[in-house]
Amino acid sequence: MEEIIKIKDLKKHFGTLDVLKGVDITLHKGEVLTIIGSSGSGKSTLLRCVDLLERPTSGNIYYHDEDILAQGFDVNHFRSRVNMVFQNFNLFNNLNVLDNCIIGQTKVKKRSKEEAREIAIKNLTKVGMKDFINAKVTKLSGGQKQRVAIARALSMDPEVILFDEPTSALDPEMVYEVLKVIKDLASEGMTMIIVTHEMNFAKEVSDRVIFMDNGVIAEEGTAKEIFEAPKNERTRQFLAGFKA
Amino acid sequence: MQLDLSRALSIFIDNFDIFLNGILNTILFAIVGTVFGLLIGLVLGGIKAIKIEESDTLIIKVLKKIGHIFTSVYIFVLRGTPMMIQAVFFYYLLRDLVHWDMFTAGLYIISANTGAYMAEIVRSGIQSTDIGQTEAAKSLGFGNMQTLFYIILPQAIKNSFPSIGNQLIVNIKDSSMLNVLSITELFFQSMSIAGSNYSYVETYFISAILYLILTSIAYIALNYFENKLNDTKVNKHMDMCA
Numbered sequence: 001m002e003e004i005i006k007i008k009d010l011k012k013h014f015g016t017l018d019v020l021k022g023v024d025i026t027l028h029k030g031e032v033l034t035i036i037g038s039s040g041s042g043k044s045t046l047l048r049c050v051d052l053l054e055r056p057t058s059g060n061i062y063y064h065d066e067d068i069l070a071q072g073f074d075v076n077h078f079r080s081r082v083n084m085v086f087q088n089f090n091l092f093n094n095l096n097v098l099d100n101c102i103i104g105q106t107k108v109k110k111r112s113k114e115e116a117r118e119i120a121i122k123n124l125t126k127v128g129m130k131d132f133i134n135a136k137v138t139k140l141s142g143g144q145k146q147r148v149a150i151a152r153a154l155s156m157d158p159e160v161i162l163f164d165e166p167t168s169a170l171d172p173e174m175v176y177e178v179l180k181v182i183k184d185l186a187s188e189g190m191t192m193i194i195v196t197h198e199m200n201f202a203k204e205v206s207d208r209v210i211f212m213d214n215g216v217i218a219e220e221g222t223a224k225e226i227f228e229a230p231k232n233e234r235t236r237q238f239l240a241g242f243k244a
Numbered sequence: 245m246q247l248d249l250s251r252a253l254s255i256f257i258d259n260f261d262i263f264l265n266g267i268l269n270t271i272l273f274a275i276v277g278t279v280f281g282l283l284i285g286l287v288l289g290g291i292k293a294i295k296i297e298e299s300d301t302l303i304i305k306v307l308k309k310i311g312h313i314f315t316s317v318y319i320f321v322l323r324g325t326p327m328m329i330q331a332v333f334f335y336y337l338l339r340d341l342v343h344w345d346m347f348t349a350g351l352y353i354i355s356a357n358t359g360a361y362m363a364e365i366v367r368s369g370i371q372s373t374d375i376g377q378t379e380a381a382k383s384l385g386f387g388n389m390q391t392l393f394y395i396i397l398p399q400a401i402k403n404s405f406p407s408i409g410n411q412l413i414v415n416i417k418d419s420s421m422l423n424v425l426s427i428t429e430l431f432f433q434s435m436s437i438a439g440s441n442y443s444y445v446e447t448y449f450i451s452a453i454l455y456l457i458l459t460s461i462a463y464i465a466l467n468y469f470e471n472k473l474n475d476t477k478v479n480k481h482m483d484m485c486a
Contacts, residue, residue: 053379055299071301080385090380094398103394104384149380156384 001028003064004160004191005050005082010059012045019045021215022059027160027193032186034194034202034223037212038238043195044087046212047162050193051084080108083153087165089145091137097124097148098133101155109156116155123151127181143174150181161185163194199242203227211235252446259437266433267454273419273429274462277354278412284355285362288315290392292363293370315363322360328421330357335425346425354419358411365407369400402473409466416458430454 005027012020020042027033035043048054050061052068052075061068068078092100101120105111111119124130127147137145146166153161163182167175179201186192186205196202202209202223209226211219211234219232230236256263291311300308322330334356335349344352373396381391401408420431434451438444 051383053382055297076382076385076387078385079383084379084383086376086380086383088376090374090376092377092380092395093374094395094402104386107390107394108385152384 001030003027003062004029006060006062006065007046007050008060008062010046010049010061011057012042012049012054013057019215020049020056023212023215023217025210025217027191030189030191031207032190032192032194032205033208033210034196034206035210035212036196036199036202036226036238037218041212042215043212044164047084047164047193047195051079051082051162053084076108080104080156081158082160082162083156083158084162084164085146085149085153085166087168089142089149089169091140091145091148091152093137095137096133097129097135097137097140100137100148101152104152104156119157120151120155123154124148126154126184127151128177141174142170143177146170146174146178147181150178150185154185160191160193163192163196165195165197167196167198199227199239211238213238247445247449248443251443252449255437255441255443255446256450262433262437263430263450263454265428266430266451267458269428270416270419270430270458273350273354273422273427274412274415274458276351277358277415277419278408280351280355281358281362281411281415282366282408284359285364285366286397288318288359288363289366289370290397291315292367294388319360319363322357323364326421327353327357327418328424331422331425347427350422350425350427353425354415354422357418358415361411361414362408365404365411366397366400369404369407370396372403373399405470405473406466409462409470412466413459413462416462417455430458 003026005025007023007025010020010023011018023042023046025033025046035046037043045054049056056069063078063082067073068075091097092103095103098117098120101124102113102116105116105119106113109116121130121133124133127150129144129147129151132140132144132148137148140148150161150166166182167178170178175198179198182192182194183201183205194202194205204223206223209221209223210217211226211230211232213232213234219226219230219235225231226235227239230239292315294308294311296305296308296312331350331353334353335344335346338344338349370392377395377399378391381395386394419427419429422429423432423435426432430451434447438447441447
């Protein structure tokens with residue numbers, strides 16, 4: 001399978017705090033990779049390093065064999081291909097729902113307004129938000145916001161979508177609607193890295209699961225391996241916490 | 245001395261043309277100062293809000309640092325000295341160089357002065373915008389300038405609209421300091437009138453009332469625009485930037 005992103009010995013310090021202590025991950029085309037682990041284990045930081053929202057302290061990240069940390073690498077083009085969906089949605093407050101999904105297409109991908117509008121409506125329909133295209137984003141519920149954020153990412157025709165705890169800021173009854181959208185994407189073959197605390201979802205959707213603990217990958221395997229027969233003691237403890 | 249209202253009224257009627265000329269100039273200086281001040285403020289505030297990042301090349305770091313120092317000095321000097329002094333100082337300093345008349349100099353000075361206040365307003369508006377907005381824009385592939393212009397500034401301006409509008413009211417009043425350049429704004433005209441009729445109390449009473457009317461109109465207009473901005477910001481803005 002084609003390798004899209006390859007992370008090698010990635011380290012990140014914030015001051016004296018070692019958040020990532022050497023992480024290696026390879027993401028293949030069409031793969032759904034979920035990262036689980038307790039808070040502070042470095043999951044989100046790892047994802048943010050991949051999108052270069054954090055600059056790694058050391059290590060390498062390759063995108064189709066190109067070093068994204070090298071001087072002169074076209075970061076903006078890379079980010080237009082690898083989009084992030086945030087825990088707090090981060091929809092643009094100055095734009096309505098439709099324009100949130102259009103502006104990246106017209107400004108970054110230089111699509112015409114008509115084409116961008118068509119693509120935006122197609123994706124908003126897909127996430128079930130077509131009826132809200134003229135709504136202000138501040139008027140939406142959390143689940144609706146996150147679905148718009150997903151439509152915004154999809155409108156860029158990304159090669160990879162990075163989900164940073166997409167349901168952690170949601171009320172419980174809204175988690176399902178967002179997870180369903182992500183599952184649909186998975187079944188369509190979208191390549192994704194998902195940081196999540198939803199264990200049942202992770203079990204269902206993942207091709208591969210990584211359990212992170214204290215800045216390193218403690219265990220890695222298929223969903224079946226990790227959830228049904230974890231080898232690492234820390235993984236077992238962590239998962240036991242969710243069953244209780 | 246007592247205030248004689250009927251005397252005040254007759255002074256207003258007899259000198260209506262002069263008062264009107266003063267009012268129009270005051271409005272001109274206030275609006276020009278606020279609009280161009282805002283433009284200056286957007287540039288300086290934008291420069292001030294740019295962060296120096298680890299990943300920048302040395303030359304970019306140096307340029308950003310120079311930008312920061314320049315804006316800081318600009319704001320420090322223009323906010324820290326009276327506009328009256330700025331007016332006479334810069335007028336005479338640059339007179340032989342740019343050959344300007346006092347009226348033109350006045351327009352530049354009030355704009356430059358307002359720009360210093362606007363820069364701080366814009367900077368704090370930019371910095372109060374949620375960091376998530378910037379991250380979302382970057383994650384879609386926006387460059388720094390695109391993020392600033394399409395996402396951050398529209399929100400910063402909207403959030404700081406009350407402070408920006410307040411500068412208009414300040415300028416209606418502070419344009420009176422430009423009398424030192426013999427600009428025939430409302431205060432200068434009032435001085436001329438009072439100087440010829442010796443009814444200081446009545447004349448300045450009229451000019452105070454006129455200033456109050458001007459600032460009240462500005463206040464009402466700003467409130468109206470602020471409400472409009474809150475209602476229609478969403479659709480209006482996109483027409484502009486898409």
